[in-house]
Amino acid sequence: MPHATESTLPSGAAPADALGTSAARARSEVLEKQIRKEPGRFRVLTGDRPTGQLHLGHYFGTLHNRVRLQDLGVEMFVLIADYQVLTDRDVADNLTGHVEELVLDYLAVGIDPARATIFTHSAIPALNQLLLPFLSLVSVAELRRNPTVKDEITHSRQSSVSGLMFTYPVHQAADILFCKANLVPVGQDQLPHLELTRTVARRFNDRYGQGHSVFPEPEALLSRAPLLLGTDGGKMSKSRGNAVTLAADADETARLLRGAKTDSERHITYDPANRPEVSSLVLLAALCQDRSPHEVADDIGPAGAGALKKCVTEAVNEYLAPIRARRAQYAQDRGYLRQVLRQGNERANTIAEATRNEVRQAMNNHY
Structure with a gap:
């Protein structure tokens, strides 16, 4: 609220x-x-x-x-x-x-x-x-x-x-x-x-x-x-089609994050003021892994946006796996x-x- x-x-x-x-x-x-x-x-x-x-x-x-x-x-x-x-x-x-x-x-x-x-x-x-x-x-x-x-x-x-x-x-x-x-x-x-x-x-x-x-x-x-931020770089919102839902399966999550907006700079850094889209993805991975976003960014470094999206996808799917399992169980009743x-x-x-x-x-x- x-x-x-x-x-x-x-x-x-x-x-x-x-x-x-x-x-x-x-x-x-x-x-x-x-x-x-x-x-x-x-x-x-x-x-x-x-x-x-x-x-x-x-x-x-x-x-x-x-x-x-x-x-x-x-x-x-x-x-x-x-x-x-x-x-x-x-x-x-x-x-x-x-x-x-x-x-x-x-x-x-x-x-x-x-x-x-x-x-x-x-x-x-x-x-x-x-x-x-x-x-x-x-x-x-x-x-x-x-x-x-x-x-x-x-x-x-x-x-x-x-x-x-x-x-x-x-x-x-x-x-x-x-x-x-x-x-x-x-x-x-x-x-x-x-x-x-x-x-x-x-x-x-x-x-x-x-x-x-x-x-x-x-x-x-x-x-x-x-x-x-949503995958388009704007506010994450159900109505704007730029969000990864808790109910999405692993494949859908991967597809959405592959299409997430980044920028033209290859080296990954955590800089919310100047690189909001990249930093939001870094932060998402950090939250799922319970790590500092600077640590996540340093680990990826020169590997670029592809490596960042792979890292985020794996982190999100691992974090949401037990939540998705419970959701499926409750949905049966x-x-x-x-x-x-x-x-x-x-x-x-x-x-x-x-x-x-x-x-x-x-x-x-x-x-």
């Missing part, structure tokens, strides 16, 4: 730069120490839109953080944002299938439904009812200038964009705040959404809190690799996938209804 975005904050609020990338990285280091010391203090909300199978960018951007946090003892809520898929009408036609594919990816990477609540938007009415009061706290200008929304609109395959697209950041705020999550593992491109969530929480508390905080201001926990969702939805509903009632009481709208 969920560079700071400019926003109009209430008096005394933290500046938008407080959630800029460099500040978020520094804060993440502090949070990591606190998590290891007292994991029970934290509740995480994270999730994805079911628009297709998850890919390596998702995995190293946030999925592995979810599993790690779960294993440390942090309370975990994993949202399948099926209502937000209505902004992608071609995907919404097979929504049930996409939801199940997402559950498969979650289980395959190690998210444990006994320790994590996996649930869907459409099954939690009280969560969605928070959208209206939250929208009243945000200006149209703030929604228009959200960089993630602008990027989604730019790359949309539709002839027109629905109004739902503009509510997307506020809907994410409802996702995070309904369970009062105080920690959100994200890639750097999601920082603007989280900043808006913090703004919504702050404004609700200021307007309706009567001296106490109804909602926490959740913090970002950046992953080890906040951004991996679709009834179990539906059971996971039923149980997660029941728990999320209980929490959402309690939060909605608290919001009504704070707004003097309870009867």
Whole structure:
């Protein structure tokens, strides 16, 4: 889920730069120490839109953080944002299938439904009812200038964009705040959404809190690799056809990586600023091998892009082999996938209804 975005904050609020990338990285280091010391203090909300199978960018951007946090003892809520898929009408036609594919990816990477609540938007009415009061706290200008929304609109395959697209950041705020999550593992491109969530929480508390905080201001926990490039050198994305999915087999992975964009310089170095495409491939191999990217680059050196792609392909296929095996096993029991969702939805509903009632009481709208 969920560079700071400019926003109009209430008096005394933290500046938008407080959630800029460099500040978020520094804060993440502090949070990591606190998590290891007292994991029970934290509740995480994270999730994805079911628009297709998850890919390596998702995995190293946030999925592995979810599993790690779960294993440390942090309370975990994993949202399948099926209502937000209505902004992608071609995907919404097979929504049930996409939801199940997402559950498969979650289980395959190690998210444990006994320790994590996996649930869907459409099954939690009280969560969605928070959208209206939250929208009243945000200006149209703030929604228009959200960089993630602008990027989604730019790359949309539709002839027109629905109004739902503009509510997307506020809907994410409802996702995070309904369970009062105080920690959100994200890639750097999601920082603007989280900043808006913090703004919504702050404004609700200021307007309706009567001296106490109804909602926490959740913090970002950046992953080890906040951004991996796709095979075309752009942002890795399901919709752009430039991603290696977790479900891809070894041959498909090799084919995709063979076609990955590099540059004309033969000697392989790790230089993200000047050689982003090559460096992204080096970083991917390093993450899979648990090595330094500089070590990987030095090993390949003058052997060139062909050797780099071979190294990356072998590293990715070896790393994903057990994940793919678990995915295939879970795929044989679709009834179990539906059971996971039923149980997660029941728990999320209980929490959402309690939060909605608290919001009504704070707004003097309870009867």
